[in-house]
Amino acid sequence: MHPTGNLVADTICRTAELGLTITDAADAGTLTIINAEPVDVADTCPDCAMPGVKRDHIRRRLVDLPVVGFPTRLNVRVPRFTCTNPTCSRKIFHGLTRKSWTGN
Numbered sequence: 001m002h003p004t005g006n007l008v009a010d011t012i013c014r015t016a017e018l019g020l021t022i023t024d025a026a027d028a029g030t031l032t033i034i035n036a037e038p039v040d041v042a043d044t045c046p047d048c049a050m051p052g053v054k055r056d057h058i059r060r061r062l063v064d065l066p067v068v069g070f071p072t073r074l075n076v077r078v079p080r081f082t083c084t085n086p087t088c089s090r091k092i093f094h095g096l097t098r099k100s101w102t103g104n
């Protein structure tokens with residue numbers, strides 16, 4: 001990404017680079033909150049490759065940085081799945097696919 005010089009535009013572009021889509025934004029008084037979801041979601045277990053059943057979502061806070069001088073929080077709604085393989089040791093997994101998310 002080439003910075004545009006517009007911090008709001010750069011923030012939006014950065015979320016796209018992270019594989020996120022912005023779903024909502026809010027002014028919470030002293031804080032701007034940006035809510036996002038991953039674009040690509042994998043519903044297969046990373047250990048046994050069996051498909052999972054959607055269980056719930058968790059909210060992860062990724063950054064807490066000032067944008068245009070205002071504190072901004074990026075919250076990501078991450079889907080979680082239950083592995084359907086009864087012999088698998090992993091019972092729950094998240095649907096994130098990117099290496100930058102999973103640390104793999």
Ligand SMILES: [Zn+2]
Nearest residue numbers: 045048083088
């Ligand atoms: Zn599994």
